Amino acid sequence: MTIKVIISGPRGRMGREALDMIINDKDLELVACIDRMNDGKRLSDVEGMPNVNVPIFVEPNQCFQSVSADIFLELSIPEVGFDHTKLALMSKIKSVVGTSGFTSEQIDLLTNIANENKVGCIIAPNFAIGAVLMMQFAKKAATYFSDVEIIEKHHDQKLDAPSGTAVKTAKMIQESRQAKRQGHPNEKETMDGARGADTEGIRIHSVRLPGLVAHQEVILGGLGQTLTITHDSYNRKSFMTGIKYALGKVMQLEKLVYGMENVMD
Template sequence: MIKVIVNGARGKMGRAVLTAVTADKDLELVGAVDVTGGMDIGDLIGAAKTGIIVDSDLQRVITTVNPDVMVDFTRPDAVFNNACQALENHVCPVIGTTGLSDEAKDKLNEIALKYNTPAFIAANFAIGAVLMMIMAKKAAKYLPNVEIIELHHDQKLDAPSGTAITTAEMISEVRKPMKQGNPNETEKLKGARGAQLNGIPIHSVRLPGYVAHQEVIFGGLGQTLTIRHDSIDRTSFMPGVLLACKKVIHLKGLVRNLDKIM
C-alpha cells in the first residue's frame, strides 16, 4: 500500500482527492493537511469518521505518519515551499496546484535529485485534457494559426491556466513563433487580443458556474478546427491523480505532465 497525505484537504479539489484515495485499493490515506484543521476527514467528505483529523502543520503530519506521497492542491504562493518540505523529508510530491514558474520547477527538480526523491507536477490531471493537448500539437503541424480560450471558475487565482500554457508550449514544439492576424491591427482596449506565448494568443475567462474548460481553435483556408475539453465535475481529475500517486515513486527528479506517465 502506498501511504498518501493530502495537502489542501478542505478545498474542493482536496476533498475530491480524499474521497478518491480512500476508495482506491492500492492507496492508504494516512493524513490530511489544511490551513484550517480540526475536522475528521469523514465529516469533511460525508463518510463515516476515520479518526484522521485534518492538521494545520504539514511537518507534524509528515513526522507522525511517514507518508510515501503528498498530493498538493493548495495555493500558488504556498506550493513551492510545501513541495520542498516534502522532498526534504523523502516524501514524493504530486502537485496539482498551478502557477509555479519554470524557475521554481527547475529548482524542485534539483531538490528532488539531491534527496533522491521523485516529484510529479501536472497542469491538468484529466485524461481528456491530456488528449486535447496531444491532438492540438498534431494539428498545429498543418494549421499553424491557432488561438486558445480557457474558461475556469471565478475562484481560480492564476491566469492563464497551466493547461493553456502547457498547450501553447506543446504547440510551439512543432510551430515556429509567428505573428497572427493583420500586421496593422490595434487593440482599442489593452489585452483584447489576449496574452501571447510564442505568438499564440491565450484568452482567459473566469466566471461562476465553470469548472475547467479549454478550446484550441485553428484557422486555415476556408476552414476552422476546434478541439475542446470540458471538465464538468472535479471527479474528472481523479483517475490522473491516482495514477500519479502510484507512478511517482518510480520516477527520477521532477517529471512534468500526465502524458509522461500514461
C-alpha cells in the same frame, strides 16, 4: 502494497473529491492532512469532512517528520503549494502536485531537488485524461497549423489566469511551430487586452464565470479551414482517474516529471 498518502488542501473542491477517492480505494490509505486550519484535530472532528481518524497539521514539516507516508498529494494554492512540495521532496517523500500557478523558476528548483534526492514527483497542470490528450493533439496539429488561439474557461474562484493547462498547452505547441505574429500586421487593440495574452504569437484568452468548471478550446486556422480541439470537465470527478494514475506512476520515479503526458503509456 497499500500506498500511504498525505493530502494538502482537504477542504478545497479538488481536495474534498480526492479525499473520497483515496478513502474508497483499496490500494490507497489516507494517513494525514495538511490544512491552514484545524491544527491538532483529527479529520473526523471537522464538520463536513469524512469520518476518518487521521491527524491534521498546519506545519508541513511537522507532518512529514512525524507521519510515515509514501506520497504527498498537493492540492492547495500556489502561495503555499510550492513550499509544501519543496519540503516534501527535501524529506524524500514522493509527490504528486495538482496546484497550478507555479513559475518556471519554481518548477526548475523543484526539479533540481527531486533529481538530486532521487525522489519521484509529478506536477500536472491538469489531471483529466481527456485534457492531456487534448494538449497532445494540439501539439501534433500545430505542425500543420501554425496559427493558434487558446480559449480557456474556468469557474470564477480560480486564482490564476491563464490556467496552468493553457500555459502548458502553449508550451507544447511551441515545440511544433516557429514563433510568429498572428493576425493583421497593422492590428491595433481599441480596448486593452482584447486580443488576450501573447506567448510567441499564440493568443490565450481566459474566461471566468460561475457555473463553469474547467474547459478549453484550441483553435487552429489554415487556408480555407479551421480545426478546433475541445475538452470539458463538468465536475471534479473528471480529475480523479488521472490523480489515481499519477499516484501509481510516481512510485516508479526517481525524478520530477512535468505534465501527465510524460507518464502516460
